[in-house]
Amino acid sequence: xxxxxxxxxLIVAVAVIGVVGAPLYLWSRTPIIHARMAENGGWSPDVxxxxxxxxxxxxxxxxxxxxxFAVGQMDMQSVDILPGKVAGITLTFDKxxxxxxxCTRWCGLNHWRMRGTIEVTGASDTIPSD
Amino acid sequence: MELTHxxxxxxxxxxxxxxxxVFIVMLVGYIFAILAGLIGxxxxxxxxxxxxxxIAWWAIxxxxxxxxxxRGWCAVCPIPLPGEWLQRGAILSPPDKRxxxxxxxxPKMFRxxxxxxxxxxxxxLFSSVLLTTPNITGIVLAAMLFAAIGLSTVFERRAFCRYxxxxxxxxxxxxxxxxxxxxxxxxxxxxxxxxxxxxxGSSAGxxxxxxxxxxxxxxxxxxxxxxxxxxxxPHDNIAVNLRPFSADLAKPTTRMDExxxxxxxxxxxxxxxxxxxxxxxxxxxxxxxxxxxxWFIYAxxxxxxxxxVLPGLFTLGILNTKNTLPLKHRFASLSTALIPLGLxxxxxxxxxxxxxxxxxxxAALSDPLGLGWNLFGTANIAWQPMLTSILAPAQTLALVGxxxxxxxxxxxxxxETHTSPIPVIIYCFILTAxxxxxxx
Numbered sequence: 001x002x003x004x005x006x007x008x009x010l011i012v013a014v015a016v017i018g019v020v021g022a023p024l025y026l027w028s029r030t031p032i033i034h035a036r037m038a039e040n041g042g043w044s045p046d047v048x049x050x051x052x053x054x055x056x057x058x059x060x061x062x063x064x065x066x067x068x069f070a071v072g073q074m075d076m077q078s079v080d081i082l083p084g085k086v087a088g089i090t091l092t093f094d095k096x097x098x099x100x101x102x103c104t105r106w107c108g109l110n111h112w113r114m115r116g117t118i119e120v121t122g123a124s125d126t127i128p129s130d
Numbered sequence: 131m132e133l134t135h136x137x138x139x140x141x142x143x144x145x146x147x148x149x150x151x152v153f154i155v156m157l158v159g160y161i162f163a164i165l166a167g168l169i170g171x172x173x174x175x176x177x178x179x180x181x182x183x184x185i186a187w188w189a190i191x192x193x194x195x196x197x198x199x200x201r202g203w204c205a206v207c208p209i210p211l212p213g214e215w216l217q218r219g220a221i222l223s224p225p226d227k228r229x230x231x232x233x234x235x236x237p238k239m240f241r242x243x244x245x246x247x248x249x250x251x252x253x254x255l256f257s258s259v260l261l262t263t264p265n266i267t268g269i270v271l272a273a274m275l276f277a278a279i280g281l282s283t284v285f286e287r288r289a290f291c292r293y294x295x296x297x298x299x300x301x302x303x304x305x306x307x308x309x310x311x312x313x314x315x316x317x318x319x320x321x322x323x324x325x326x327x328x329x330x331g332s333s334a335g336x337x338x339x340x341x342x343x344x345x346x347x348x349x350x351x352x353x354x355x356x357x358x359x360x361x362x363x364p365h366d367n368i369a370v371n372l373r374p375f376s377a378d379l380a381k382p383t384t385r386m387d388e389x390x391x392x393x394x395x396x397x398x399x400x401x402x403x404x405x406x407x408x409x410x411x412x413x414x415x416x417x418x419x420x421x422x423x424x425w426f427i428y429a430x431x432x433x434x435x436x437x438x439v440l441p442g443l444f445t446l447g448i449l450n451t452k453n454t455l456p457l458k459h460r461f462a463s464l465s466t467a468l469i470p471l472g473l474x475x476x477x478x479x480x481x482x483x484x485x486x487x488x489x490x491x492x493a494a495l496s497d498p499l500g501l502g503w504n505l506f507g508t509a510n511i512a513w514q515p516m517l518t519s520i521l522a523p524a525q526t527l528a529l530v531g532x533x534x535x536x537x538x539x540x541x542x543x544x545x546e547t548h549t550s551p552i553p554v555i556i557y558c559f560i561l562t563a564x565x566x567x568x569x570x
Contacts, residue, residue: 001225008221012154019158020165023499027169030501059502063172084176085510086502 033060035067035081035103038110043101046115052096052122058089068104071118073097078104093120131372133310134360143357143370146222149206157208160271162498167268171500175513177264178498181490183271184261189484191301192476200308201301205355209274210291213282214339224336233286236293236341242387246299247394251436253296254398255429258405258417288339291354298354303391304473305350306378311371312344312353312360319367320345328359328368335361344368349378351388376470376535382463382543389465390441396468396561397436399475403568407482447553455547463547467540467554474532475565478525482569485521489514525569533562 034044040063050056060069062081070078071091081087093099103114134140142148159182167179174180195203215221219229253260253270260266278290291298314320320328328344331337338344340354344363347353360368383389404410405417416424441461448460489511496509503509536558537551544551 002222005220005222005225008150012157012215012221015154015158016161019161023162023165023169026501027499032501061171061500061502084171084173084500086497086500088502 030059032086033058035060035062035069035114036064037108038103038113039108040064042114043103043116046117048101048116048118050091050093050118050120052093052120052124054092054122056091056093056118058091059086060089061086065107066105067107067114069101070104072100072102074099080105091118093118095124096120096122132315133370133372134368139370140360143360146361149357150221152206153208153211156206157211160208160275164268164271164275166498167264167266167271169499170264172264173500174262174264175487175490176494176497176500177267178494179264179267179271180262181487181494183267185484185487186491188480189488191297192480193484196301196304196308197473197477198308198310199355200305200310200350201353201355202308202310203301204291204298205357207291209295210278210282210288210339212275213279213290214288216279217282217286218336224331224333231283234284236285236289240293242385243293243299243302243391244387245294246296247387247391249294249296250299250394250398251433254394255432256420257402258414259420261406262418287337287341288354292340292352299391300395302351303388303395303469307376307470307473308350309373309375309377311350311373311377312355312357313347313369313371314345315367315369317345319365323365323367327362327364332362332364334364335359337362348381351378376539379466379469379539380542382466382546384459384462386458386462389462390437392465392468392472393440393444394436395472396475397432397440399472399479400561400565400568401432401435403475403479403482403565407479408568444554444557447557448549450553453547453549455549460547460549463543464540464549464551464554466543467536467551467558469536470539471532471536471558471561474528474535475561477532478528478565478569481521481525481528485517486515487513488516522570526566529562529566529569533558 033048034041036042036044048056048058060079060081062083062085064083066083067081068078069081069087069089070076074091074093076091079087079089097120099118099120101116101118103111105111107114134143163179163183166177166182170177170179191203199205216229217231217233219225219227256266260270274290274295277294278288281289281294320326323345325332326343326345327334327337329337329342335358338359339356340352342352344353344359355370360370405413412424413428416422416428419425444465445457445461448464449457453460490513492506492508493511496506497503498505537555540551540554540558544554
């Protein structure tokens with residue numbers, strides 16, 4: 001086989017492996033919470049884990065209509081989750097327990113059912129004092 | 131004007147490396163579009179696959195590539211490449227030993243564009259879902275790639291491009307209007323040429339992948355501009371020329387598959403303008419809800435308009451023309467006038483949704499997989515229709531211009547078949563009025 005042919009095959013192979021492998025790798029390494037109307041599945045995943053005192057970074061996107069995100073038992077502003085856009089939210093919990101997050105936008109008939117939970121573990125005193 | 135007289139152009143076309151570089155970029159883009167469709171956001175307006183294929187690529191194809199470069203897209207299309215490389219056993223020049231694939235000739239009954247007509251119609255019937263659902267777009271793009279690979283291992287040359295590709299059929303039809311052509315310089319040279327390497331291949335290159343003997347080329351329809359014959363011709367007898375627009379239409383077709391292609395494209399543009407751009411929600415619902423009763427009615431009406439209403443009215447129009455030529459022959463020849471009209475219908479229709487949705491391109495470019503990236507700082511650009519003030523005038527200008535263009539073509543076709551062009555011109559006028567009403 002000629003060197004030019006071999007080189008061309010190599011370039012094509014690297015390009016194809018790269019364009020398949022790189023996006024798949026990045027996609028698999030970026031956990032995203034998907035919001036859908038409750039009748040289409042609601043939050044996915046709908047159970048999250050966190051530790052007291054450790055910031056929980058969430059990336060949330062909507063797969064259909066505008067949703068909102070808020071956590072009960074926390075003093076936070078609701079965040080709008082727009083279709084196709086990714087919203088970044090960071091939460092820090094100071095007490096262990098099970099927190100409920102829910103949709104704050106009237107997104108569909110079963111809007112009120114669109115809920116999920118964050119299971120926060122660890123001791124309250126792990127929070128560094130000011 | 132012969133473009134291949136210019137040494138830079140000729141060398142760039144003969145050399146395989148510039149083409150290979152473009153091929154690799156295209157193939158990478160195509161595979162990425164498949165992946166983005168399958169793993170990206172399911173929101174169509176933000177998915178790279180939907181935005182780049184159905185807005186960016188379509189705009190380039192129908193507004194620039196087809197009108198000005200004919201089959202220019204086919205020259206760089208990545209779909210046949212993996213199959214062709216497998217079939218040839220090489221990426222560059224012909225190898226010493228070719229792989230032993232079946233290499234069958236496509237059966238004679240399929241050596242026309244009926245399969246392309248059917249494949250286009252299949253996509254057209256599902257278009258509302260296809261154009262808005264990323265994973266369906268991803269699956270269709272992947273299916274085309276694998277179909278091309280499969281056919282390359284069974285049949286000789288580019289069977290997929292020539293006989294099955296849903297896009298290639300209408301590009302071929304409209305490429306006749308383009309101001310560019312690949313032709314031989316001297317017919318006698320081809321007559322005397324031994325071995326016909328442009329068709330059969332040689333050590334310098336492959337036989338025509340499009341199953342065309344360049345010596346017999348009289349129109350653009352089936353020449354994919356792959357430039358293989360420029361490489362194989364031992365007599366330097368192949369040229370790429372600039373020419374007046376629609377030069378090929380002076381020689382009207384006599385083939386029914388090509389005639390019906392013109393009706394399919396014309397009818398689809400009108401129906402799309404009504405369904406996708408019109409104010410009728412019920413129609414949109416029917417087109418979108420594939421498998422429902424309303425969709426079956428929509429599909430039946432779609433097919434009836436294309437195969438019965440439009441050709442039927444056209445036939446009624448030319449029926450009374452006193453002529454000794456068979457009606458079938460006149461039908462096919464006079465349908466040539468619908469080619470420029472169909473092209474401008476698609477241009478006018480495409481302007482609407484391309485200008486309306488073009489702002490999505492920048493957002494999708496910055497976050498192509500929907501992972502929250504902002505690669506170029508454009509991920510959060512808000513949707514904004516572009517150039518809306520010139521949209522209606524541009525569409526009107528295109529449609530009226532197309533009507534005049536079709537009328538001129540009808541005159542030429544009518545003189546070839548010794549009939550009156552008036553019924554065809556009236557037919558084109560009515561359809562243009564309908565399209566204007568739908569778009570404006």
